[in-house]
Amino acid sequence: SFHSSSVTSKYADTLEILGDKYHTDEITNVTPSILSKIPLQVHKQTGHPLNTLRSIIESHYPDFSHFSSFNPLVTPFKNFDELAFPKDHPGRSVTDSYYIHKNLMLRTHTSAHEVEVFSKGEDKWLLTADVYRRDEIDGSHYPVFHQMEGARLYSADASGMKQVEEDNERLSRHLKMSNIIIEDIPHISPTNPVQRTHDPVHSELVAKNLKLSLNSLLLRLFGSTASEEPLRVRWIEAYFPFTSPSFEVEVFFRGKWLEILGCGVVIQSTLDISNVEGKIGWAFGLGLERIAMILYSIPDIRLFWSTDERFLSQFKDGEITTFKPYSKFPSCFKDVSFWNAQGSAPLHDNDFCDLVRDVAGDLVEDVKMIDSFVHPKTNRSSSCYRINYRSMDRSLSNEEVNELQKSVVTRLTDLFRVEIR
Numbered sequence: 001s002f003h004s005s006s007v008t009s010k011y012a013d014t015l016e017i018l019g020d021k022y023h024t025d026e027i028t029n030v031t032p033s034i035l036s037k038i039p040l041q042v043h044k045q046t047g048h049p050l051n052t053l054r055s056i057i058e059s060h061y062p063d064f065s066h067f068s069s070f071n072p073l074v075t076p077f078k079n080f081d082e083l084a085f086p087k088d089h090p091g092r093s094v095t096d097s098y099y100i101h102k103n104l105m106l107r108t109h110t111s112a113h114e115v116e117v118f119s120k121g122e123d124k125w126l127l128t129a130d131v132y133r134r135d136e137i138d139g140s141h142y143p144v145f146h147q148m149e150g151a152r153l154y155s156a157d158a159s160g161m162k163q164v165e166e167d168n169e170r171l172s173r174h175l176k177m178s179n180i181i182i183e184d185i186p187h188i189s190p191t192n193p194v195q196r197t198h199d200p201v202h203s204e205l206v207a208k209n210l211k212l213s214l215n216s217l218l219l220r221l222f223g224s225t226a227s228e229e230p231l232r233v234r235w236i237e238a239y240f241p242f243t244s245p246s247f248e249v250e251v252f253f254r255g256k257w258l259e260i261l262g263c264g265v266v267i268q269s270t271l272d273i274s275n276v277e278g279k280i281g282w283a284f285g286l287g288l289e290r291i292a293m294i295l296y297s298i299p300d301i302r303l304f305w306s307t308d309e310r311f312l313s314q315f316k317d318g319e320i321t322t323f324k325p326y327s328k329f330p331s332c333f334k335d336v337s338f339w340n341a342q343g344s345a346p347l348h349d350n351d352f353c354d355l356v357r358d359v360a361g362d363l364v365e366d367v368k369m370i371d372s373f374v375h376p377k378t379n380r381s382s383s384c385y386r387i388n389y390r391s392m393d394r395s396l397s398n399e400e401v402n403e404l405q406k407s408v409v410t411r412l413t414d415l416f417r418v419e420i421r
């Protein structure tokens with residue numbers, strides 16, 4: 001149901017975003033805390049680690065066009081339809097994406113600009129931007145983050161495409177001397193197929209070029225990381241509506257596999273819509289925060305938004321240095337359990353997280369559902385969440401945390417008609 005996602009009880013009839021006014025409607029669900037991030041553009045701030053990472057990657061692709069100023073407001077058509085998302089894809093729902101109104105949203109990925117850039121006749125390009133998603137809350141997920149899209153088109157007969165064997169051999173010699181171990185998988189498989197309109201030989205060559213390009217970027221980024229433990233990287237099969245075959249890359253970081261990018265052979269319908277004829281190519285989308293967290297040893301994704309000098313002063317433009325955490329402040333968790341409104345589905349995790357984020361901003365570290373059940377007699381569902389509060393910059397007082405928790409509870413009951421247990 002559409003209205004259930006609105007976490008601000010009442011929207012003004014118009015919202016002003018980047019100097020322009022937009023009308024709202026019954027599906028509007030952007031929160032003030034999200035809107036406040038739009039003008040910040042930290043990926044273009046001199047000295048900010050995301051800006052340094054952007055320019056290092058751009059310098060690795062010197063003959064590509066570089067874009068970084070595209071407007072974050074796009075139509076759902078651009079974000080989804082041009083990329084062959086099915087009509088019922090969950091990403092379109094108000095529980096997953098931020099809408100200004102039915103026909104305007106915050107882009108959920110930089111792929112939203114593929115058709116726009118391909119239509120200009122660009123064959124090799126990078127595009128960096130802020131993207132927005134309603135998502136879980138923890139140390140590696142944030143509702144606003146940055147992606148860099150990269151794409152490369154070749155002639156459809158694959159003539160002029162580099163035969164990559166020699167380059168691959170050279171790269172693997174370099175990798176052997178470095179501190180990185182990369183696990184590969186087949187370029188094509190029954191579960192990761194060639195597109196019907198593609199010659200399998202050409203598609204496989206494109207996939208090989210894609211992997212070569214990204215593996216050499218990974219060597220450039222992580223090759224000089226000085227640590228005794230080797231960095232483990234693995235390619236896995238993935239699924240995207242707009243690529244086939246598709247892949248993701250994960251890096252072993254702080255005891256877990258952390259996904260840093262998605263990529264694949266561009267679906268031909270996207271190139272058709274862009275009026276690109278006789279070409280075949282690859283595209284990737286990098287998660288810049290995730291990569292920067294590994295490179296700079298930044299322990300929590302919230303830090304990218306910090307204006308604290310103890311954070312910002314540690315970075316020099318163009319340099320990758322190891323972040324030294326200033327002391328970790330105590331955390332404080334609070335549980336809230338409630339009965340969902342009679343006869344309605346349990347509150348969506350993302351609705352809960354967005355509400356908490358809007359109340360507590362960056363004072364929330366993570367949110368976990370710790371229990372949920374349905375009462376056998378009344379059929380009413382119950383949920384229990386644990387909210388972990390911690391500031392990156394200072395100690396929180398008990399009163400402050402209690403106030404935050406009180407506001408969470410008030411908003412929950414006001415907006416979602418739940419009954420606190």
Ligand code: FA5
Pocket residue numbers: 108109110111133135140141142143144145147149240242243259260261262263264283284285286287288289290
């Ligand atoms: C995409 O967004 C695709 N557009 C990537 C792509 C481009 C595929 C071109 C094929 C061709 P995905 O949802 O996996 O894919 O996100 C890409 C990366 O963004 C992830 O690997 C991760 O590094 C980062 N990411 C995703 N969600 C978050 C989040 N909430 N916070 C921080 N980083 C995130």
Ligand code: MG
Pocket residue numbers: 248259262
């Ligand atoms: Mg993914």
